Amino acid sequence: MNGKVLITGGHGNLGSWLTKEFCKSGYDVYVLTRSAKTKIPNIQYKLIEADVTDYEGLSKKLDLNFDFCIHTASFNEYFLKDYPKKSSRYQYTRNTKPTGDIIKKKNKTFYLF
Numbered sequence: 001m002n003g004k005v006l007i008t009g010g011h012g013n014l015g016s017w018l019t020k021e022f023c024k025s026g027y028d029v030y031v032l033t034r035s036a037k038t039k040i041p042n043i044q045y046k047l048i049e050a051d052v053t054d055y056e057g058l059s060k061k062l063d064l065n066f067d068f069c070i071h072t073a074s075f076n077e078y079f080l081k082d083y084p085k086k087s088s089r090y091q092y093t094r095n096t097k098p099t100g101d102i103i104k105k106k107n108k109t110f111y112l113f
Helices: 013-024 055-061 083-107
Strands: 004-008 028-033 046-049 068-071 110-112
Touching (some): 013 028
Parallel strands (some): 004 028, 028 046
């Protein structure tokens, strides 16, 4: 085992590729996703179902220690009215920063976003 990695958005375009590659490379992979409805076939990984914009819920779900986290989850135009006007600020304050704060506080891990 090469270590324990958390991939947020692990079922998305970039995240699913990373999930496959880390699994193939022998990592213990955890995928954080809003919905556990989808599954990447033919590989073994663990699912954590949570919303990265829900700080309290996310904090409860991430009660594990990871060697590092790759944050590929994103907030997009389907989630917010007037998304283009609010996207940069909202993305950081409701997605990137809270997720990073939780990961660093609980794990003291490397956090890549």
